Structure formats: structure tokens, C-alpha cells
Amino acid sequence: MASSKRGAFIVIEGLDKSGKTTQASILHDRLQDQRDAGATAPKVVKLHFPDRTTAIGKMIEAYLHSESELDDRAIHLLFSANRWELASTISAHLAQGTTVLADRYSFSGIAYSVRKGLPYEWCRAPEVGLPAPDLTLFLNISPEVAATRGGYGLERYEKEEVQKGVRQVFDQIGRAVQEHGEKGEGKWVEIDAGKTKEEVAEDVWNAVEPLASGVQGSISGLWE
Numbered sequence: 527m528a529s530s531k532r533g534a535f536i537v538i539e540g541l542d543k544s545g546k547t548t549q550a551s552i553l554h555d556r557l558q559d560q561r562d563a564g565a566t567a568p569k570v571v572k573l574h575f576p577d578r579t580t581a582i583g584k585m586i587e588a589y590l591h592s593e594s595e596l597d598d599r600a601i602h603l604l605f606s607a608n609r610w611e612l613a614s615t616i617s618a619h620l621a622q623g624t625t626v627l628a629d630r631y632s633f634s635g636i637a638y639s640v641r642k643g644l645p646y647e648w649c650r651a652p653e654v655g656l657p658a659p660d661l662t663l664f665l666n667i668s669p670e671v672a673a674t675r676g677g678y679g680l681e682r683y684e685k686e687e688v689q690k691g692v693r694q695v696f697d698q699i700g701r702a703v704q705e706h707g708e709k710g711e712g713k714w715v716e717i718d719a720g721k722t723k724e725e726v727a728e729d730v731w732n733a734v735e736p737l738a739s740g741v742q743g744s745i746s747g748l749w750e
């Protein structure tokens with residue numbers, strides 16, 4: 527890897543059960559295999575938001591399991607704080623040349639809260655300045671297909687009418703990111719997540735490969 531390159535920050539977004547965790551894992555292994563093969567490929571770390579291991583993450587998990595009730599704004603800010611807990615870690619990894627994969631990020635934070643009726647700009651504000659992704663892969667699936675997948679229905683938002691609303695906001699975010707270009711938000715690529723795991727993995731790899739050896743330029747702040 528050229529010394530001027532930093533690690534790439536790749537985010538995977540989508541509805542509940544769209545296959546994000548499956549694809550993050552396949553992608554992580556593929557990037558790791560490159561490194562193990564002796565190529566001068568970057569190290570790779572995988573994160574998942576919400577990070578349920580922290581004190582904030584445990585409050586989020588209790589809420590998602592409907593074991594606690596929270597004001598919509600309070601839970602929104604907890605999700606955001608849960609990202610800020612890891613912001614400096616993400617930046618440090620990227621600066622050291624490590625590729626960072628995140629299973630969900632700020633776009634989820636906005637999509638699920640705007641769907642509840644909170645104002646878009648209010649939802650976006652606490653995300654401004656977090657490390658900006660270089661690439662966001664949106665795993666596009668219909669809420670009807672997602673509802674047939676394993677484990678669906680166990681958490682608070684896993685209801686078809688909720689997922690339909692969330693998908694509309696994700697569409698709005700995707701269009702906005704595509705229109706604004708790549709500065710401060712990175713690139714947004716939609717992937718058909720209704721295909722087989724292997725086919726989706728191939729489409730994911732085609733989008734990621736150009737960034738797999740690292741990227742040029744400094745780390746920017748999201749929406750800055």
C-alpha cells in the first residue's frame with residue numbers, strides 16, 4: 527500500500543434483515559483473505575451499530591427489545607452517541623491504513639427516526655462531523671421479502687409498515703447523497719439484496735474492490 531493512502535471507510539445500510547450482517551462478514555473475510563495471501567492489503571476491522579456492548583448500547587438494546595420506553599428524541603440521541611463513542615477509534619484505524627467496515631451508520635439513525643415523524647434536519651444534526659464513509663452500500667430489499675427472512679419480528683421496528691416508511695426515508699437519503707456528490711458523504715451505491723447471498727456478495731465486491739487497497743485524501747467529517 528502506498529504510504530499516502532489511508533484506510534477506506536465502508537458502510538453497509540439497509541432495512542432490518544436485508545442481509546447486512548451476512549454481507550459484512552463475507553466482505554470482511556474476503557478482505558482478510560487478500561491480506562493473508564501476502565498481498566500488501568490493508569488490515570480490516572468490522573463494526574456493528576448499534577454497538578450493544580457499551581453502557582449506551584445496553585440501553586438501546588433494552589429499548590429495541592421493548593423492555594424500556596424512551597422518548598423518540600432521547601433514543602435518537604442515544605443511537606448517535608453510540609456512534610460518537612467509536613468515532614475516534616474509527617478515525618485512528620483509517621489514519622493507520624486500516625479498512626473499516628460498519629454494519630449500519632448515521633443513515634440508519636436518520637431513516638428510523640424520520641419515519642417516526644421527527645424533522646430530518648433535527649435527526650441529521652448530531653451526526654454532523656462523525657467520520658464520513660467513503661462508500662455506502664445500500665442493500666435494497668422489499669419489506670415483504672425481508673419479512674420472510676430468519677429472525678424477523680423479534681425487535682421493535684421489525685414490522686412491515688415500519689420498514690416501508692424507513693425504506694422511503696432511505697430512498698430520500700440515497701438521492702440526496704447521490705446529488706451532493708462524494709464530498710462529506712462519500713458515494714452511495716444501491717445493491718439488489720433480493721438475490722442469493724453469493725450474488726449479493728459479488729455485487730458488493732465489485733463496488734468495494736476499487737477501495738480495497740486504501741484511498742487517497744484525508745478523513746472528512748460527515749456533512750462538513
Ligand code: T5A
Pocket residue numbers: 540541542543544545546547548549575576590605606629630631632634635636638639675676677681683684719720721722723724726
Ligand atoms: N437503528 C439502528 C436505529 O433506529 N437507529 C440507528 O442509528 C441504528 C444504528 C437494530 C435496530 O436498530 C435500528 C434499526 C434496527 O431496527 P441491527 O442490530 O442492525 O439494528 O438489526 P437488524 O437490521 O435487524 O440486523 P440483523 O443482523 O438482524 O439483519 P441483517 O444484518 O440485515 O441481516 P442478516 O445478515 O443477519 O440476515 C438475516 C437473515 O436472512 C438470511 C440470513 O441467513 C439470516 O437468516 N439472509 C438471506 N437469505 C436469503 N438470501 C439472501 N441474500 C440473504 N442474506 C441473508
